[in-house]
Amino acid sequence: MSSEPQVQSWYHEPTGSFTHLLRDSESRAAAVVDPVLDYDPASGRLGTSFLEPLAATIDRDRLELVWILETHAHADHLSAAAWLRGRAGGRLGAGQGIREVQARFADFYHLGADFVPDGRQFDRLFAEGDILPLGGLRIRVMATPGHTSDSVAYIAGNAAFIGDTMFAPDYGTARCDFPGGDAADLFRSIQRLLELPPETALYLCHDYPPDGRAPRASFTVAEQRQGNVHLQQAPDPESFVALRNKRDAGLDVPQLILPALQVNIRAGCLPEPEANGTRYLKIPLDRM
Ligand SMILES: [Fe+2]
Numbered sequence: 001m002s003s004e005p006q007v008q009s010w011y012h013e014p015t016g017s018f019t020h021l022l023r024d025s026e027s028r029a030a031a032v033v034d035p036v037l038d039y040d041p042a043s044g045r046l047g048t049s050f051l052e053p054l055a056a057t058i059d060r061d062r063l064e065l066v067w068i069l070e071t072h073a074h075a076d077h078l079s080a081a082a083w084l085r086g087r088a089g090g091r092l093g094a095g096q097g098i099r100e101v102q103a104r105f106a107d108f109y110h111l112g113a114d115f116v117p118d119g120r121q122f123d124r125l126f127a128e129g130d131i132l133p134l135g136g137l138r139i140r141v142m143a144t145p146g147h148t149s150d151s152v153a154y155i156a157g158n159a160a161f162i163g164d165t166m167f168a169p170d171y172g173t174a175r176c177d178f179p180g181g182d183a184a185d186l187f188r189s190i191q192r193l194l195e196l197p198p199e200t201a202l203y204l205c206h207d208y209p210p211d212g213r214a215p216r217a218s219f220t221v222a223e224q225r226q227g228n229v230h231l232q233q234a235p236d237p238e239s240f241v242a243l244r245n246k247r248d249a250g251l252d253v254p255q256l257i258l259p260a261l262q263v264n265i266r267a268g269c270l271p272e273p274e275a276n277g278t279r280y281l282k283i284p285l286d287r288m
Contacts, residue, residue: 004157009217012036015077016206024135031067033161037080058088065090071163072151073101075257079268093124097150102265109262121267146186147174161203172230175248183244187237198222
């Protein structure tokens with residue numbers, strides 16, 4: 001029995017996001033974390049060209065896609081989870097806090113009675129400590145609230161998929177100013193992740209590299225401990241909350257938040273087509 005996953009990551013340039021594929025090297029069992037759908041806000045066009053190489057890898061290596069895992073309800077990109085499940089199978093899961101996010105945004109988007117905010121859009125909702133089998137591997141769920149209240153990390157052997165908690169050491173940590181976000185919670189979640197063994201590879205949800213540095217999908221616990229710029233500047237909860245809140249006050253609203261959340265609370269399913277066969281997204285005015 002193997003305890004270490006093999007991981008491949010793809011970088012979605014337009015949103016600075018990673019999608020990760022992990023597999024058990026002793027079997028063909030695989031999982032995908034945070035699949036990204038292509039979406040052009042100017043034209044409203046959707047696409048799956050970003051995920052085609054991942055899907056081709058699943059086909060070529062005859063992998064059994066067991067899990068499609070979301071680390072949280074993303075505000076910066078549309079989830080391709082429903083498309084990937086249709087294409088390659090697997091069970092789609094997220095943290096159980098997604099219900100609270102669904103309830104909040106069902107009201108925000110005025111979705112009506114056909115959207116029930118109880119998590120039924122997902123195959124499985126996870127709680128802290130849940131164990132997901134993946135061939136000979138075990139994926140452990142860690143609740144990591146802070147960036148959002150539904151955030152979870154997925155830990156398999158020496159790899160952890162940490163969602164929006166820490167970013168690359170030169171960039172720091174995730175914002176906490178979305179509804180349900182909390183900087184003190186994020187500090188606690190980061191400390192728990194940093195208690196993993198120092199050689200653990202922490203796989204990022206995003207990278208926003210400065211000029212001259214290539215995007216990088218993971219850093220070890222040791223690298224984050226030594227070099228994360230926000231944790232260096234603010235190593236205790238009080239100073240971290242102050243730093244985070246000050247920084248968040250100056251950040252712009254993410255460009256795709258309005259299209260993204262209404263799809264992502266539906267587990268990546270699109271709104272039903274209207275009578276003319278076209279699907280529409282809703283843009284609430286003067287609500288952000
Ligand atoms: Fe996020």
